[in-house]
Amino acid sequence: MAYRAVHRREVLGKRMHQTFSEKRAELENKEKALSNMKSSLAVMDKELTREKVEAEYLVPEVEYWVETEPVKALKERVKNWLSLKQPVHIIGPTGCGKTAISLTVAKELGRPVVWINGDESITTTDLIGGYSEVEVNTIRDKYIHNVFKDKDILKADWADNPLTLACKYGYTLIYNEFSRAKPSANNVLLSVFSEGVLELPTQFGEERYVKVHPAFRAIFTSNPVEYAGIHRAQDALLDRMVGIYMDYYDRETEVKIVMTHAKLDMKDAAAIVDVVRRVRERLPNAEKIGTRACVMVARMLKGFKKFDKDSVNAVLGDIIVSKTKSQEDFLSKQKILDSI
């Protein structure tokens, strides 16, 4: 009997069965649809990751960026090191502009930016991520009436934190005030910079090692005063970074920053910057006031009707008192202000 690939299998005028070629075509179509679905899922996944980065690791915005020659030169220096894939560590006193320049450089690199702010409580999990929740699913199979089949599925969701995201997808990581975190929390960075591999200690198998993406860049900031303190970062880590020391900006830059932030004219901005710079010279290192103080004084004084010595003194007093250790200390600082 000859085999017929096409056979009329009809019951009451309706087709009952498919031929082989029809079956194959259907299977192929299904596979095609599945692969299309998979690729659109991958796109969605990528989008979700990006949204997640933007939503969860809110990066502060640089609202008013001023770029004088010295600012530009510093910016280029940081960028040049980063172009060699070197992690850059910007060291400088409080309020000199470390965070602002890091954010600006990171933004100009054109990659998504992830942000970590270092403090005492930072742990390795904050850097790399962890299991966010454990989901237990119980499936009770009662297909056969007197047989129960229970199946517990324990599913833990791993959530990437900034460092993992940056290493995986090649984002720019800013680790602000990184020396405020306990050095042990930062150990995980060592293999990232020495071997180009991020090890996730709580993951297993292939998932445990993340190969660092070629576009990954890292900028660290720290304050030399704190840096010498209890949380001195491990030498092995510091050795892997280039350190760029930045001081307070020059007078012209500070004046321009104050003009932009407080919307003051050059004369008023210069007067404020000059007073702050003189106070700065007289204060001990750990208590010096930076460009942030210039901006704060300017914003406050702008609301005053008079711009006299007493109001300037009062505003400056409020700013320097936050780092004052005692009543006596405050009085001696008051004297400095009076003499200026």
Ligand SMILES: Nc1ncnc2c1ncn2[C@@H]1O[C@H](COP(=O)(O)OP(=O)(O)O)[C@@H](O)[C@H]1O
């Ligand atoms: N180049 C700049 N242009 C505009 N504003 C700046 C610039 N550099 C610093 N600032 C401002 O000076 C203040 C202190 O800068 P910040 O980056 O916070 O200092 P740090 O991180 O060193 O403590 C902020 O208000 C910041 O916006």
Ligand SMILES: [Mg+2]
């Ligand atoms: Mg800062």
